[in-house]
Amino acid sequence: MTTPVSPTTGRRGRGQTPGLPTPPTGWVVGSYPTYAQAQAAVDHLADEEFPVHEVTIVGVDLMQVERVTGRLTWPKVLLGGLATGAWLGLFVGLLLGIFTQPMWGVVLTGLVGGSVFGVVSASLSYAATRGKRDFASTSQLVAGRYDILCEPANAEKVRDELARLGLK
Numbered sequence: 001m002t003t004p005v006s007p008t009t010g011r012r013g014r015g016q017t018p019g020l021p022t023p024p025t026g027w028v029v030g031s032y033p034t035y036a037q038a039q040a041a042v043d044h045l046a047d048e049e050f051p052v053h054e055v056t057i058v059g060v061d062l063m064q065v066e067r068v069t070g071r072l073t074w075p076k077v078l079l080g081g082l083a084t085g086a087w088l089g090l091f092v093g094l095l096l097g098i099f100t101q102p103m104w105g106v107v108l109t110g111l112v113g114g115s116v117f118g119v120v121s122a123s124l125s126y127a128a129t130r131g132k133r134d135f136a137s138t139s140q141l142v143a144g145r146y147d148i149l150c151e152p153a154n155a156e157k158v159r160d161e162l163a164r165l166g167l168k
Helices: 035-047 074-097 103-128 152-164
Strands: 027-032 055-071 135-150
Touching: 027 035, 027 152, 035 055, 035 135, 035 152, 074 103, 135 152
Parallel strands: none
Antiparallel strands: 027 135, 055 135
């Protein structure tokens, strides 16, 4: 037996498992090409004291976008590993140095040890790819458009307000 979904809140009754994702409910009152525009529209509604707790921004046509930031070479990989390891070693050295005298010996040991560890781990990681990923990149999840949904009771009022300001 299933628990009915409330048409006004979109939430299940008492037997709902907490933390499970639920699809959004409501009517589309506006559609925007960027998240910033959708956010600005909802911000305007909040400024005008509309019941924004009934509003949801939904990203539609989701895409994972990987932007290539540059080519990876052995010198870049080794330098990056050295820098990362040095910072980690310095941090650990400073933490341990608080409890020892003289402090500089422990800090220097941490710095050198971290640098070596960083170079070795970066080298092994890059060598494991065997040239199949010779580039650096960043990934993000973006939507083709952003719809604003509103519960039916106030949907027309919200749609009219957004249209009045040219935000629809």
